[in-house]
Amino acid sequence: MPVAHTLEGPLSVDVLGRQDPELAEILLGELERQSTTLQLIAAENFTSPAVLAALGSPLANKYAEGYPGARHHGGCEIVDVAERIAVERAKALFGADHANVQSHSGSSAVLAAYAALLRPGDTVLAMGLPHGGHLTHGSPANFSGRWFDFVGYGVDPESGLIDHEQVRTLARTHRPKAIVCGSISYPRHIDYAAFREVADEVGAYLIADAAHPIGLVAGGAAPSPVPYADVVCATTHKVLRGPRGGMLLCGSELAERVDRAVFPFTQGGAQMHTIAAKAVAFGEAATPAFTAYAHQVVANARVLAQGLAAEGLAVTTGGTDTHLLTVDPAPLGVDGRTARGRLAAAGMVLDTCALPHPDVRGLRLGTAALTTQGMGEAETARIAVLFATALRDESAGRGVREEVRDLTGRFPPYPAH
Numbered sequence: 001m002p003v004a005h006t007l008e009g010p011l012s013v014d015v016l017g018r019q020d021p022e023l024a025e026i027l028l029g030e031l032e033r034q035s036t037t038l039q040l041i042a043a044e045n046f047t048s049p050a051v052l053a054a055l056g057s058p059l060a061n062k063y064a065e066g067y068p069g070a071r072h073h074g075g076c077e078i079v080d081v082a083e084r085i086a087v088e089r090a091k092a093l094f095g096a097d098h099a100n101v102q103s104h105s106g107s108s109a110v111l112a113a114y115a116a117l118l119r120p121g122d123t124v125l126a127m128g129l130p131h132g133g134h135l136t137h138g139s140p141a142n143f144s145g146r147w148f149d150f151v152g153y154g155v156d157p158e159s160g161l162i163d164h165e166q167v168r169t170l171a172r173t174h175r176p177k178a179i180v181c182g183s184i185s186y187p188r189h190i191d192y193a194a195f196r197e198v199a200d201e202v203g204a205y206l207i208a209d210a211a212h213p214i215g216l217v218a219g220g221a222a223p224s225p226v227p228y229a230d231v232v233c234a235t236t237h238k239v240l241r242g243p244r245g246g247m248l249l250c251g252s253e254l255a256e257r258v259d260r261a262v263f264p265f266t267q268g269g270a271q272m273h274t275i276a277a278k279a280v281a282f283g284e285a286a287t288p289a290f291t292a293y294a295h296q297v298v299a300n301a302r303v304l305a306q307g308l309a310a311e312g313l314a315v316t317t318g319g320t321d322t323h324l325l326t327v328d329p330a331p332l333g334v335d336g337r338t339a340r341g342r343l344a345a346a347g348m349v350l351d352t353c354a355l356p357h358p359d360v361r362g363l364r365l366g367t368a369a370l371t372t373q374g375m376g377e378a379e380t381a382r383i384a385v386l387f388a389t390a391l392r393d394e395s396a397g398r399g400v401r402e403e404v405r406d407l408t409g410r411f412p413p414y415p416a417h
């Protein structure tokens with residue numbers, strides 16, 4: 001290849017090592033951390049070396065404001081093809097009329113959806129943050145809470161399930177311009193048809209923020225919001241296993257509004273290396289191997305939920321349909337924050353999260369990353385035992401840490417080539 005950079009291995013940091021050992025050390029240190037601890041953060045995954053190769057490519061150098069065939073910069077003829085491929089693959093993967101693959105992140109995609117459909121001051125009905133809504137669903141610290149009038153629905157405190165009666169009542173009372181369905185911690189499938197019905201009744205747009213489950217949708221392991229929502233917002237880096245980024249899906253009648261809401265309304269130049277990496281990830285997600293992966297992610301999450309319940313933790317909704325679950329460690333005598341610390345010391349990395357009972361922080365964990373590493377039900381069942389062991393007894397942490405090191409050593413996320 002007539003370029004000065006080697007594209008051969010995204011994990012080969014030789015070039016960087018010679019030029020900037022200080023930073024090369026950090027890259028290697030992070031690879032070591034990711035490879036020797038268990039990544040149970042529900043939003044994380046390991047992208048393929050092919051995705052990393054696209055991210056680390058000279059497409060990163062290209063300015064490309066606008067859309068394929070209508071750019072504000074010269075020299076876009078090759079990156080235009082990359083974006084067209086990404087769009088076509090996304091449309092085919094999700095059965096959508098239109099896809100916008102330029103959003104820099106999931107939050108940017110949600111911002112664009114609001115920009116396409118709403119005006120400042122409009123009322124929006126979304127899951128309340130204490131129940132699992134995302135920052136972009138009306139947090140006062142976020143543009144959403146500042147520029148729109150959010151009304152929050154919740155989950156039933158006993159069942160942990162979305163209270164559809166409350167959704168309907170709030171919609172009738174507040175007549176929102178849009179209803180948002182989607183969450184950062186809801187472990188069950190979302191009933192998109194039920195949300196569509198309420199939206200139709202009150203004349204609201206339905207926005208599905210499918211940042212978490214979109215990868216399961218791609219693999220046929222979760223219902224698709226595409227037939228129901230006016231606009232679907234998503235990330236490409238969670239279960240979908242692509243580069244960090246966002247995307248939007250919609251019908252052809254909203255296509256132009258959505259595109260204009262991304263560029264020029266809320267973003268400048270598209271990041272062509274990321275868009276190429278999204279295309280690579282969509283290509284991977286269209287394979288039978290990814291379908292098998294998505295189903296294994298859910299099977300592993302179910303085993304993890306059963307295992308943790310058997311160890312005495314309180315599993316929200318009694319289980320999961322997806323890649324994620326939330327649990328209350330209180331029955332083992334620790335609160336969420338203490339639990340997160342003990343687990344981190346034992347080599348298990350995860351987040352705290354809101355639980356259906358207000359004021360209690362629980363733990364959110366997911367199986368997307370460990371399933372990419374090739375772990376199955378046997379390993380996941382063992383992880384549940386290690387998890388509870390580390391929680392019950394701080395002094396057991398060291399032993400658990402060794403077993404985690406051994407387990408991750410047998411399932412390296414990036415096997416040495």
Ligand SMILES: *Cc1c(COP(=O)(O)O)cnc(C)c1O
Nearest residue numbers: 105106107134183184209211212
């Ligand atoms: C992850 C997530 C987002 C935001 O994604 P970022 O890429 O972090 O901006 C938005 N909404 C929901 C429901 C999410 O889970």
